[in-house]
Amino acid sequence: MFELITPQGGRTVSAILFDKDGTLLQFVSLWGSWSECLLNRFTEHLGKKGLVIPEEVFPSLLGTVHDHNGVIYDYDRNGPLAMGTMEDIYAILSWQAYLSGLSWVESIELVHLCRQEADEMLEQKRPVLPLAGLECFLDACASQGIPMAVVTADETAAAEKHLHWLGIRHYFAEVIGTDQVVHGKPFPDMLQLACRRLDLDPSGVAVIGDTNGDMRMAKAAGAAVGIGLTGTASYESALSMLPDADIIVSSYEYLQIEEITE
Template identity: 70%
Template sequence: MSELITPQGRYAVAAILFDKDGTLLQFVSLWGSWGECLLERFTKDMKQRGLQIPEEQLPALMGTIHNAQGSITDYDRNGPLAMGTMRDLYAILSWQGYLQGLSWAESMELVHQCRLEADVMLEEKRPVHSLPGLHRFLDECVSAGIPLAVVTADETDAAEKHLQWLGIRHYFSEVIGTDLVDQGKPFPDMVQLACERLAVEPAHTAVIGDTNGDMRMAKAAGVQVAIGITENEDTIALTHILPDADLIVRSYAELSIEVTSL
């Protein structure tokens, strides 16, 4: 048996499940780049059709925070880009095109083309960076024999690819994307499927994530502990962002594994 050691106590765990974006890899480096490309192409193509979405409305579309130059610098941990599926994001943009006067079919086709361009950009640049201390923690988990899995709102194929880019795919026994279940976050389906495949009970499992959707998913599945991870230093903000977390850490430096028995 192994124990997960946290700032607020020790937990005997049979498995650990991780969200992907914002938990394993830095969210803005990947999805900020993708979101900027998607929005830039979308607004450009809308203008070519004589239609325009006010710039001040763009951050609200996907829950992003922009600087004066329009670059995405942060994100709403409980917004569409952080918690939604790809279908959710495409529906949001398609709805904007429809509101501006496009037919629903035209709007969906436009968003599809914008998505393809953003995906090509990601393939070329591969802007992925792991969170500080992640590799050390994953190594400890593997050395202790703790099975690991990823449960992500992303699609499984895309998640597999991002983990490969980051060089950490080999750590995980399972990768569960939202396309493998009936209901994604905050519903328990992904945790339940991951635990079924790992042959462990949710009650003996820890979930680590960066959004309250991760925490609610974990609680709905009945896991032992739901851990929020965020670099935010504002205690009040943390309470607002992750109200359902059992505990919150600011980096993997606050987590470790100890083998208590064989």
Template identity: 65%
Template sequence: MPELITPQGNHAISAILFDKDGTLLEFVPLWGSWAECFLEQFTRQLEVRGLEFPAPYLASLLGTIHNAEGKITGYDRNGPLAMGTMSDLYAILSWQGYLLGLSWAESMELVDICRQEADEMLEQNRPALPLPGLLHFLNDCAAQGLAMAVVTADETAAAEKHLSWLGIRSYFSAVIGTDQTERGKPFPDMALLACEQLGVQPSAAAVIGDTNGDMKMAKAAGAAVAIGITGTAHTPGNAAGDDAADPVTARYYLLPDADSVVQSYQELSFSS
């Protein structure tokens, strides 16, 4: 059985379960651009109806970090955009429309218009970028004979599409979206289903993710190790993200349930 080497210890595994957004692909280029388009349309659609949503509170709706120009530069890794399902996001925004005076039906229709605009923008631009070192790591995993799966809060069809945009779909024997299980993260359902489809025991699988929900899912499923990958993460109240570049800070503030925390895939390897 291959041995995965992490900065905090080594683990004998036969499979790896990857989160998708923020773990395989860069989160902000894809979902930051989607959220910007969605929130812009949301504001515009409210204005058409004679309503106004306070601009300073836009960031708090989905858990996004904005610069002075309003561009999304980061995200709360334990917030709605990172952890929620698409249905969760639509419900959050529909609720805001309802609070401003729309009927629930009107608010859902407004949100659907925004969804269509944001989805069309993604389809046209396809802003999917792999995390640094990902392709090399996936090749190493394949060379070790590891079974691999994706477990994501996104819906399966969208996940399949994004993996195809990246050109990495062939690495994974299973893609488990939140629509395939009764409960999503932080519950173990998706990890257990992925292990079942891979034909491995959870105790022989590593989980790699960028949110503490991923770590909790791994622990609940009985995974061999829960590995948090931080990249250039943002800690709460730290728009620059400098502190979160320190794995110790990330471990305690962003990923307290992780067994191991790395900033990039270059910190992971296999014993020869």
């Protein structure tokens, strides 16, 4: 067993399960770039058909925060982009295209085309950056021998790719994407699957994530502790974003791991 040491006390755990986006890698760097490309292509293709989506609608589509130039610099941690599946996102855009005047079939085809273009941009730029203190914490965990896995709302193949881009795939015994389970977050399915594969009891694992969906998954599975990462958000904002977190920290610099020896 291991002790996960936090500013709010230590917790005895047997493993750590990490969310990916916003927890291992900087969310806006990857998904802000992808979403900007997706939305830009979406509006361009609609414009060619004489259809227009008002700019003020954009933030409500995916839960993104834009500056006056349309650049995404933040996101709603409990919004569709942060917590939804890729299928959720495509359904939202397809519905918007349908409301704008396309048939449902045309809407689905348009969103599929935009997704391909956004994915191609990611392949070329690979805009992945680690969170502050992440690699030091992963190194410390690996040196202590604590089992680690990733449980993400992203699809497994994409998650594997992003972890390889970041150079951290080797730290994790398992990568569980939402495509491997019937119900994604906030339901317990991914956590339970990871524990079965690692031969662990869910009651002994810690979950680290940046959304309340991660925290609710942890509670639904009976995990030992749910730790919410807030980044630069104020503590008051963090409490409203992560009401189900057991412990809240701004970065990995406030976490330590030690093996418990008799």
